[in-house]
Amino acid sequence: MSLENVLNRIDATLPEAVERLLALLRIPSISTDPVYKPACAEAADWLVAELQSLGFEASARPTPGHPMVVARHRGPGRHILFYGHYDVQPVDPLSLWARDPFDPELQDTAKGKVIRGRGASDDKGQLMTFIEACRAWKAEHGVLPGNLTIFLEGEEESGSPSLVPFMTENAEELRAELALICDTGLFADRQPAITTALRGLLGEEVTISGPNKDLHSGAYGGAAINPIRVLARIIAGLHDETGRITVPGFYDDVDELPEAVRAQWQSLAFDHAEFLGEVGLTTPAGEAGRTPLEMLWSRPTCEVNGIWGGYTGDGFKTVLPAKAHAKISFRLVSRQDPLKLRAAFRAYVQAQLPPDCTASFESHGTAPASTMSMADPAFEAARRALGEEWGMPAAFIGCGGSIPIAGYFKTVLGMDAMLIGFGKDSDQIHSPNEKYDLECFHKGVRSWARILARITG
Ligand SMILES: [Zn+2]
Helix, strand or coil: CCHHHHHHHHHHCHHHHHHHHHHHHCCCCECCCHHHHHHHHHHHHHHHHHHHHCCCEEEEECCCCCCEEEEEECCCCCEEEEEEECCECCCCCHHHCCCCCCCCEEEEECCEEEEECCCCCCCHHHHHHHHHHHHHHHHHHCCCCCEEEEEEECCHHHCCCCHHHHHHHCHHHHCCCEEEECCCECECCCECEEEEEECEEEEEEEEEECCCCCEEHHHHECCECCHHHHHHHHHHCCECCCCCECCCCCCCCCCCCCHHHHHHHHHCCCCHHHHHHCCCCCCCCCCCCCCHHHHHHCCCEEEEEEEEECCCCCCCCCEECCEEEEEEEEEECCCCCHHHHHHHHHHHHHHCCCCCCEEEEEEEEEECCEECCCCCHHHHHHHHHHHHHHCCCCEEEEECCCCHHHHHHHHHHCCCEEEECCECHHHCCCCCCCEEEHHHHHHHHHHHHHHHHHHCC
């Protein structure tokens, strides 16, 4: 029983694994469009049958939306939960696809072989890397690896409405010691990576009201307060000259990056000049003294996403408006509490209002950041396993955006997650002509075999 045998089997049976992925890709499981509801159920059933054939106790569980696939194998060692999603994005505009998005094929391209079709990378190809690793393991060892739950969602691309209720209702069954999430990518398209920090979000809409109706600036200008002027002053004050956010208490729960992680980020091949150059910029605009990757992955932000008021149509109108509005969002990190910061932001605005002005607020959502506790030895074990497979060191990286499932695993089930994926930025997920590099699929399967060998008891 050696890992080498499992890896050799993965290599030898790659064509069959690709055929199975193509079969799953032929099912048009677009979750957002009710027309495809039967296809979503078909994809869930297809996966249940595959998992049962490997020896999992598997079923498709009904929800008010699309079914959840839950598969269990009780074995020795730590209970590990694997997450992926079987639903896909819509395919329009169809005219931009070179072939039917649900008639997938293996293609030769100038950059190597690719699996082409909707879902090839996001996330059917990725979830099958794990299932194929389990298959090869079972074939060599006679049993599935360790103590596993596989949890596959069918609503990820449509906002996951059933996810939290399902997880809450089935918490006992789903709670494991660690989660694996396969829905991310390589770093810079080539370096294996484990995402350990995801930023949270706070969205606020603010309206400043002054006079009880729009006024003429000839009749009232000078004597009447202009809400746009008030709003502009408040917004301009949200950052100081060093790029720091001025809302009181904003940084109270922001942790400094561990030195080891900072050093790793410094060693990543990240070209900030190129990163900014692609969008026509030259100079990082965040906090002074921070690297661009720190700004993106480990520091909070405040951005004005929209601002309006008065007259903005053709021509000109000398209006002194009654109201001014802005949409403002904050990306949050480490232990920042979105509700606490929402209150702090609102108090900050209120405190700066001149006489005769009032502020009202509308919330556009809150989500805490998730930062994984890397004290779990599985993180280092997985990093080494990935390094062996890809021939270059794997990195612990951050993510400037949010991946809600990772946060839910923490808040609902109390477990940390390792986000490990083998996608590339060039995969065109959510766009026409989505693809998955055959090499990424193949090495993805091998990677999971190596990781399972190290982290299952
Ligand atoms: Zn996805």
